[in-house]
Amino acid sequence: MSDVHTAPTTARTAGRPRRPRAALPLLVCVVYAVLQLAAGPQWTLFPDSYRYARAAEQYLGASREEAHRTALAAYCTSRARREAHVARLAPTNRTSAHALESAAERTCWEHWADARDITTADPRYQAIFANRPGYPLLAAPFVGAFGVLDGMRLLGLLTAVGGSLLVFGLLRRGAGLSRTAALTGQVVFLVCPLGWWSDQALSEGLFTVCTLGALWGGLVLLRRRSLPTAAAVTALAYGAGAVTRYSSVLVLAAFVAAAATGALCLSPRLRHRGTAVLAGVSAAAAASVAVAMKALALPSSQVTLQDTFTHHFRLPEVSDPWGDLLGLAGRFWRDWTAQQAGLPYFLALTALAVWALSRYGGGLGWLAGAAALSGAFVVTDHPLVQEADRLGVLMWTPVILGLPLAVDRHWAWHPARKPEPRPAR
Template sequence: MPGELSVRSEPAVARTTRMPPRLRAAVLPLLVCVVYAVLQLAAGPRWTLFPDSYRYARAAEQYLGASREEAHRTALAAYCASRASREAHEARLQPTNRKSERALRAAAERSCLDRWADARDITTADPRYQAIFAARPAYPLLAAPFVAAFGVLDGMWLLGLLTAAGGSLLVFGLLRRGAGVGRTAALTGQVAFLASPLGWWSDQALSEGLFTMCALGVLWGGLVLLRRRSLPKAAAVMVLAYGVGAFTRYSSVLVLAAFVAAVATGALLLPGRLRHRGTAVLAGVSAVAAASVAVSMKVLALPSAQVTLQDTFTHHFRLREVADPWGELLALAGRFWRDWAAQQAALPYFLALTALAAWALFRYGEGLGLLAAATALSGAFVVTNHPLIQEADRLGALMWIPVVLGLPLAVDRHWVWRRAGEPVAGLVG
């Protein structure tokens, strides 16, 4: 009958106009990245180059064929322009200032250029210090095509935006495909990543973004191994992530691989559902990665912890070397962590979020909690080896991994989102 025909024809029309499932699933996480990009455009001069950014830009210019002197001038011009914009913006907010922002920026840029024009590096030209950055080629190699296409400032800004967005998409994929949580919970993790220091430092013109993506690759591959799915592919992902990470920051990869190998070995030794071949593969791949980095450091004479400690305690080799850098480190680390604990007690949002995330990870994570804990401990270990107040937020960014991965699990298990048109349930037991 006509009425029946019209009713039956509606689903067919709906099917022809409905968005394909894969495209529909990609829209929301990509929309989050677009919103993040718009927010970064509004940030203005708050995004700036750091001294390490200058060295990465200089290396990128050299990879593109520039001489050492030409690369220095180009990187220095970008660094001074970036810092001058930041300084002028901040000075313009002072109530006693009467100069225009343009005049302030021009004066600051000229002062910066005059200061460093005849220097070989804006920090120190000491070969020991330069060797630390020469052993980290991955990020400047990745930055080179962006610098060639858009210049130092715009190119490195765009690369930072892409690494932050890429890291957030890896978090979404890890939670959605690896951990099996719902789309809303995975989006929660993506937003948490971008809103945390992980997103902030991934967006900067530094190697943090690339290394964070490598760490997330290790976690994703490790989670697949712990859940006994696609063992060869997961192992290959981990090898790739460890490899790229080693060319980005080999010392951090050594620490991360050692902690992952330790927690995987512990899971094998204890009774439970994680005693299986996938966990053994995870422990083996991570142990081999740590050993390979350690051997490479020895064979290639790469800067070791001893060198970086002297860099720390001699203010970039400007002062006389200390006789007992490890003893100095223990004393400084003790003072640092006491101060850190006092800061957290005064404003305990990180501790509160971490406690909630840890509860969710170890109750619902099915192995993800172990990997998140290993990553957070590696971040804390790196900070302990460089316990500097001004660098702790950057070096310890991986300590936020449990928050980014744990809160979505709590959302997935305790917050039920109904379909459109139905009421939204609150927290349920």
Template sequence: MRTRTRAREAAARLRGPRGWVLLFAVVFALLQLGTVTGRDTPDTKNYLSYALSLGGADKRETAAVTIDYACAGRAARARREHRVDVLRFRAPSPDARVAKACRDGLWRTVDARLRAGQRGGHTLPFMPVRFMRIFEVRPGYPVFLVPFVTVLGATWGLWAAGVTVTVAGGVLVYLLLRRRRVPVPLALTGQALYYVLPCGTTAMRPMTEGLMTALTLVALWGCALALDGRARLGPAVVAGALLALFTVKHSQALFLGLCLAAAGALTALRRRARPGPARRAVTAVTAVACCAVAGTLLLARALHYPSEYDSLQDLLTGHYARPDRARPWSELLHLELSFWREWLRRQLWQPLFAALLAAGAWGALKARRGAGPGRERAFGAFVVAAACTGFLNQAAHPDITVWGERLIVLGWLLPVLGLPLLLDAPAPGARRPAAGIPGPRARSAAGEERSPEGTVTR
């Protein structure tokens, strides 16, 4: 009897909002079966070889698996392009030739560097030591990959890891919006937006961006808890997210700490006349973010991580393929001005991103005003802060070839979270019941009292 009761309760839960969240996640995962190979980028080889090394593989075994995976992806892309080539689609597919040329080239590079003594670290020597050092200090994502590639192999393991982290990001969006008391249909809209906008597409790539975005959403969850007065749990969640981000990409931990500290300070300043648990919690979040900034800088120096100067030289020398620039900072400034001028020109030409950013900012910062406890603009300030990290990351790497995708991807969190908030804006003059305060009850024909949520009381 108890088993049947539990089964009925589980079925009832699946017919509710949880079922829709699960359905969205399953549909997204099934759609990703259309592209299992060919999502990798040149940097994927470094993360995969790192994960295989952590799993116990030696250099030769790691090289064999990594090179086969990278070349299979390159061959898959060549095959897809060939199928739609209007001049050559009837010719034999070039995938076998492309795969062989890829394997020969990569093995030649790796063998030469291994024989030259470049054997340190967990990654394979696809590039000079100075460049590979950038990936050696990012163990978080390879650690995340280890169970997937160990159980499922490189191809399906990386695919499953991408699905897992992207689905988790969408679920976090749903939970965040529900935490801010957004209705279920609009919270599901936010989850769907996460999957279909570039944040979901980029998170599916075998790169750090998916895990970075998910951890950023976890930090926002901690900020939402703080705004609800959870003075211990909220700051602890933020601290945990920033610590995990340090292992994934320490520059992102620095950017997020800076932006959350600014948003927290502004929120605490606006609430200075309203002391209470929420203000104390927000102040604690601000302190945690400031400590994260200082800790990131100090720990990166203590561990001899590549500095901002090294990153700048990597950018300006084509991954150290040319001699170091004598005046890198002045060249960066010139490149920044040119980059953002071109970026704005492209936004005027195709203004979808700009329009969604504006609508998301409007929903996050204005639509919450006067909507009751826990629904004010403070959460919007943290959302804007998280989105700003995408622009900071792009400014640190003003490369026009990836201007609207990987580097700036966190900017898409603004429309993902802001649009549902905008659609949930109360009508002028409308009032919402405050959180935790029951609304008026209506009496049914049977004499039962029903709350606005449909709960029957007697």
């Protein structure tokens, strides 16, 4: 008799905590948004942000001149706030923040008001951005509704928290990890450079979302679940990435295709149709981007290398950009290694993540490695110290996907969880 009455009560009690737990990922997003809004002038527009804002204004119907002036006004306001904030921290400063900000904004406006672009109007440089419409198209409705600064800041917040929710879903639904482990991945995403750059008024956030979508679809394929849907999601993510940054999606798709091919050859557990589909979809995406670049005469690495070695085409072109790149990349990676050795938190986190991925990944390690290598390749192709953190941000992918695996196996509580066989590496 007591068993009859206890069972429904137990079921109701067991079900009660589920709602708050289900809201935890959203609570993490809210806390992150509050922290970012409290950051004040730490968030600012970059020169590339100005070009994306200008393109968004043009998509909304403004003329080239009107769009330039609107985007420039937002850029100068943003940079002036940052400069005034930094100047106010100087112990010798006696000028008010308002006066500092007004002077900095006026100087910026006077310097660039008559220019066609705040970097260079060279058509080769402009073509690099003109053929990447994804982010400004996404930004256009936000800019139209809230203005450049507020609209792009709101978009950055949504992109960052959206990326974090994708990480949570990938780990929870795709990899089957515990809620605690998935939340760990979400938080690590938001506090590492992946979250920071996703929050900025740049295309990195949108491309990161596309990358996570491709990895989620790829993981489902590697685990032989819903093959047609997973293949479609992967292809769609590649397509969205291509209109955002076609050269980067070419590299990512090529590395994922290579990783899937390696898994087919080296891992008996992953030698199945889903892995072959992932290799095929990724190879087709890389080939399609390469053909489109050739057919549409899109700027290639040759153009971006000349941009690098001529300081945005202000200096004469170099005769052997690939040879110069080899030397510069060698010097860059030596300096990068020295910096990491001096403050090795990234190396330590990556080592722990790689260990977890290799031991418990079940296919996730192949995808995380492909994303990390694509980030390293992009940095090698553009070995600029001041831009390396942004260009190589995908090198953090193993950390956000590997650390939750370690948490899942060693620190997370699993009620009545049965032991699972060790997955293939």
